[in-house]
Amino acid sequence: MHDIRLVGFDGDDTLWRSEDYYRAAEKQYEEIIGRYIDLHDAGTLRHLLEVERRNLQVFGYGVKGMTLSMIEAAIELTDGRIAARDLQQVVEIGRATLQHPVELIDGVREAVSAIAAELPVVLITKGDLFHQEAKIASSGLADLFPRIEIVSEKDPPTYARVLAEFGIDAAQFVMVGNSLRSDIEPVVRLGGWGVHVPYALTWAHEAEHGLAEAHPRVLSVESAAQLPPAVRGIVEAARNGG
């Protein structure tokens, strides 16, 4: 029997669109690579994903790391034949992705407002500090979140640290997000609750997770409008010893 005392929200693809911009960036990257090699045989984006994943432990998440990986991948894939001007275009892809407009997902402002009227909320977002801060500022949602945590990885130790700072147990915490891997699984592993709200697009890296279907402490919803009743349902379930 626990009282829910904090609701966490993910940012990218939970509050605002993000993956669309990464996909657009990949498409532009492919166009540049297509000037040098036959895209049909190349597995260009699979190769890029490999380069990104091997660089994750040095570059971390975010657009700048993606851009550096694109540059490296482009040089590899073209055997060093790519022209500097085309690599400058890859830098421009990164710059444009860092400056994309922040578009809220439908109904998010109302949903967060409704939940924040009943429970303390915190934004827990992953990736590049500078870019995430810029997106929070442009989102117009900063007033709803008295506390914002920008973290470099969303794993159980990170959530445990954030919860310790708030002085609450995982069993008193609900995380809302689009990624089973980053938002739901680590919180559930700690003993917390999750509301999964899938986004239309998921980065291949985020699609891998080890969570059983239909976990008793995870609800799935289809839109932001369903978030307040889902959180209320978890508050009830936790109170009843769930």
Place this chain on the structure above:
Amino acid sequence: MHDIRLVGFDGDDTLWRSEDYYRAAEKQYEEIIGRYIDLHDAGTLRHLLEVERRNLQVFGYGVKGMTLSMIEAAIELTDGRIAARDLQQVVEIGRATLQHPVELIDGVREAVSAIAAELPVVLITKGDLFHQEAKIASSGLADLFPRIEIVSEKDPPTYARVLAEFGIDAAQFVMVGNSLRSDIEPVVRLGGWGVHVPYALTWAHEAEHGLAEAHPRVLSVESAAQLPPAVRGIVEAARNGG
């Protein structure tokens, strides 16, 4: 009359060496550029600083932004003649800079320990979240800092936000750091105190500041060993209504 209630420490070039690695990176960058143009006429590093500064508002601080700026600057300066293999070497400069060993500045561990035995301390460091976290982990100092704040810019609003989270006034806060621009001036503007401990090297961007010499709430020291007495001196001065 105030009691000092919190001491903040900067990371790069205050606790551990950093600028040395940036300088080494710039030297390697110059060597690559020197394959294409006469370095004597080019103002290579002045040009790089210009590119970095115009990119700061999109890339933020840190090694990944520096690396992207180096790529852009190299393409500009060589009029697009630079070979992709040489640009890959610029990416490698970035990767190496992200992975440099963390070397503590002499006496820092003892100084922080002594101060932490008397007052709460916090590490307030600027730059890339992922890289800063990696450096804190390698530094062996994480146990001394129960709270760590990694921020994207060190200006008065950022310090005001951090101090608000701790629930203390600027007049109760001392910041220790090597950069007058980032560590001392913004804190003093808010009404707080500073201990300036210069490092042998300063990035041109950090060298610009608007602080008068000999400010009454700023002490300057020459080594980490002098930090504990300097902080004690400020505690006394604040208590006496300084």
